[in-house]
Amino acid sequence: MGEHLLVSTGELDSFEGLHNAVKGSHVDVMQLERGKLCGTLSHVGIGDFSLSIGSFNVGVRTQRVSTDEKLIIGMLLSAKDRVTHWAFDMQPGDVLVIPPSIEHDGVFQSASSYAAIRFDLTDLPRVFGSEPRLSDAETWRQKNHYRADSAIGMVATQRLPQIVSHLARHPGVLSENSAEFWKQTIVDCMTATIVTSLPPDDYGNLPSAMKMVRYVEDYLEAAGTRPVHVSEICSEFRLSRRSLHRAFHEVFGIGPVTFLRHKRLCAVHSLLRQSAPGQTTVTEVALQQGFIELGRFSQYYRAMFGEYPSQTLGYATK
Known part of the structure; x- marks a missing residue:
């Protein structure tokens, strides 16, 4: 099973732990609020595809350098106070598209949680084969954001942490085919807001x-x-x-x-x-x-x- 799916979950005890907020992508982090930062950071890996979910209890500023060649799609899961990415005020369930080699900065003014998936543009036809308009790499070369439908967004914000939790408790159960199924389920949760906006x-x-x-x-x-x-x-x-x-x-x-x-x-x-x-x-x-x-x-x-x-x-x- 190990080669099909890997799940890791760890505790955060400082803002430095958020440097790997998205697996495989370095993020510079600065703490904004007073207090000891605590939280959790989980990664699910299925081949070259990864899902990261993080939560933390104080405000932080995040900046991603432009050397990453992967596409990142992020979702805000919860927020105690204002969250902005670029000039976009995010609400829980909203989705952010960060193209390869694009600098990105975000501000979480207080306790928040997020999810992010990361993969190659060459994987788009396989990931979005059900929506040909999303299979074209050019669609993803510009930074973008999508306001969540209230029902669709709330389902995704609840379901993604559930998936990680259950997969972490049953690490030896899934076959390669089942792991691929759950990969597509994760993608659908993250991108339902994008698909419904078409x-x-x-x-x-x-x-x-x-x-x-x-x-x-x-x-x-x-x-x-x-x-x-x-x-x-x-x-x-x-x-x-x-x-x-x-x-x-x-x-x-x-x-x-x-x-x-x-x-x-x-x-x-x-x-x-x-x-x-x-x-x-x-x-x-x-x-x-x-x-x-x-x-x-x-x-x-x-x-x-x-x-x-x-x-x-x-x-x-x-």
């Missing part, structure tokens, strides 16, 4: 809904039991999410995200039926299939199958 993509002709759904189902069958993210499907078939959503609603009356969740629930059910309690746990199987909020997963599962996942696993021994 104008409608009403260009081109949508293939017949039934034909498209059949292509997707063939792709899912070939993937076997590994979890497939909706962004992977969009990238594979060069479709936007809106186009895929229309096709699935026309055929099934539900969107592709719900369809894929049902598909993953069915995969969990089959895996639990094939396993004995001593061989695996419900948590392990759920994480392998992309479920991280286990309470909600259990609710989905019971609503779908009329029993709890632990009951399905128990039946395997009878």
Whole structure:
């Protein structure tokens, strides 16, 4: 598992600990408020991709030098007081785009927390295959910021720390395929605000809904039991999410995200039926299939199958 996903979490006891606020990118930091700086800094690494989440209890000024060749997308998770990046006043959930080799400075006037992802521009087609307009490197060569939709932003600010927390508690569970799924989930959380700010993509002709759904189902069958993210499907078939959503609603009356969740629930059910309690746990199987909020997963599962996942696993021994 080690080569697929690495998770590290450490305590901060001074502003110097924030020099590595974004993994792999040096940040100069100056403390602004009186008091001993305390906080936490976590990094999730999946190949060359990284997610960093930090929190601290006093105000700081941050400056990033222009030598980093990676693209950084940042999100403010929480703030006790004013936070500015360049001339942009940020609110929790807002997203910041820092292009390669662009100097950046931020001011956190008091206790705050943030998240940031870092990757190569060459990875854009793979990361944003579901949105061709975001796959072009030129789109990301200018610094930018996006004001969060209240609902979308709040979901992301809560979900990102949950993902890090759960992955840190289960470091040996995920396969390479599952790690890739969670990478895409992290990207989607960070960039949902950007995607929803795009104008409608009403260009081109949508293939017949039934034909498209059949292509997707063939792709899912070939993937076997590994979890497939909706962004992977969009990238594979060069479709936007809106186009895929229309096709699935026309055929099934539900969107592709719900369809894929049902598909993953069915995969969990089959895996639990094939396993004995001593061989695996419900948590392990759920994480392998992309479920991280286990309470909600259990609710989905019971609503779908009329029993709890632990009951399905128990039946395997009878």
